[in-house]
Amino acid sequence: MQIQQLAYFVAVARTRHFTHAADECGVSQPSLSKQIRVLENSLGTALFVRERGAVSLTPAGEALLPHAQEILIEVDEGLRAVREVSGLQRGRVRIGATPSMWDGLMSGTLAAFRAAHPGIELEVTEGGSRTLTRGLGRGDLDLALVIVPLRAGDPDLVATPLLRERLVLARPAGTPSRFGDDPIAVADLEGVPLVTFREGYDLRDTTTNACLDAGFEPTLAIEGGEMGAVLRFVEDGLGYAVVPPMVLASRPGLRGTPIERPRLTRTIALAHRRTEALPLASQAFRRMLVEHLGATADEPGGPEVDRA
Template sequence: MQIQQLTYFVAVARTRHFTQAAEESGVSQPSLSKQIRVLENSLGTALFARERGDVRLTPAGEALLPHAQEILIEVDEGLRAVREVSGLQRGRVRVGATPSMWEGIMADALVAFRSAYPGIELEVTEGGSRLLTRDLGRGALDLALVIVPLRGDDPDLVATPLLRERLVVAGPADGSGLGPGPIRVRDLEGVPLVMFREGYDLRDTTTNACLDAGFEPTMAIEGGEMNAVLRFVEAGLGYAVVPSMVLASRPGLRATPIASPELTRTIALAHRRTLAMPLASQAFRDQLVEHLHGLAADQLGDVDLIG
């Protein structure tokens, strides 16, 4: 049983005339009649009674008709859905990013994408790079902005670097202490630090930089997410090593540059290698890159575009 055969069957059932059904279907009458016979043979029963020019449905034809009509409706809906998705009128993008990216440029990137593709659903996840790469590997995300190099041993993940951002020390805007800088990493010895929770790359970066400089970091408070860490710094509980972009909307905080050595991290757009990227995800990727390149230098701050 083929879709085209069901189409011809429904046309004959509606018109009660083979020639008229053939004309409406855009085929010759012999071709239509042949396909109806093939359908009847495959079902093992006649679908039409043909008597002196009168065409009517047999009981078998009456039984098949509503199902054939429903099948054709479903096929039409399916084709329309495919056309809508291929035309990016519908679809879904599941994208993850680190908290600093959501704090920085990703909200505006989502606005730009929504404006260009209002019919595409957006599902966002915020988390550290370890969580995001795990979700990518499980198929729970289509795309993720993560810190590279990727951690873990999943060879199916591929990441394309987009940004390189410089890290700064965040402190209260009206407080004393570190001053305007720039400072050296070893100047942080004995300075109370507000530390991110386990699993955040910023925690590892800060700890490793201090150890490389020859001292253990002094933790004033630890275990926070990005918003909590910045709030603790605003409250005067300590300082934190963060990407400069997260301070753009925090007038209560001041950034002190780190110059020796300069601390940076690279953000990449990651996805699964073995799965064809959905059209909606491809559109999001392209729109994101276009948005980043459209940002002015003062909007990017201490961020360099890659490529």
């Protein structure tokens, strides 16, 4: 049984005439009649009573008709749904990123994507890189902005580097500080009270490892905060924090001191599962995100971007 045969059957049932049904379906009358006979043979029963000048449904035809109509409706709706998705009129993007990326990178991309594709549902998740890679592995996310290299034991992911940014030391603005706008060395952080992030944030490990590599244990003023809390603690003068400069753009109460010896950086990558093709809506979001990052990099003082 084929969909086209059901379409011919419904057309004949509606018009009660083989020639009229053939004209409606855009085929020759012999071709339509042949396909109806093939359908009847496959079912093992006649569907029409054929009399001179008249066509009527047999009991078997009456029984098949509502089901055939429902099947054709479902097929039509399925094709329409596919066309809508392929045309980005419908769909869903499940995207994850760290708090700093939502504040500094993603808001502009979300707004632009929403304006371009209002029918696409956006589902966002905030968390550290470890949490996001676990979400990708479980199939809870389509895309995630994570920090590379990925940690051992992460799921089988594809991670395309997009942006490399230099880290700075966040300090309160407008108050006396031992640091200014001139670059400092990591060794200058010895004994400095630091506000650190909770477990799972790459910035916590980056800060700790940089201090250990310089030969000293970091001095922790407050430990275990989220991005918003960490920045607020620095504003309140409770300590300093190593952060990406993008998060300071909306914080007039903070300034950033460059760290140059050695230069501290992090690389942000767009990750997804290796074994699954990205949905069309996610592909479109990825393209727009890369374009947005490229525009950000072109601005004075913007981050370094690896265009993928």
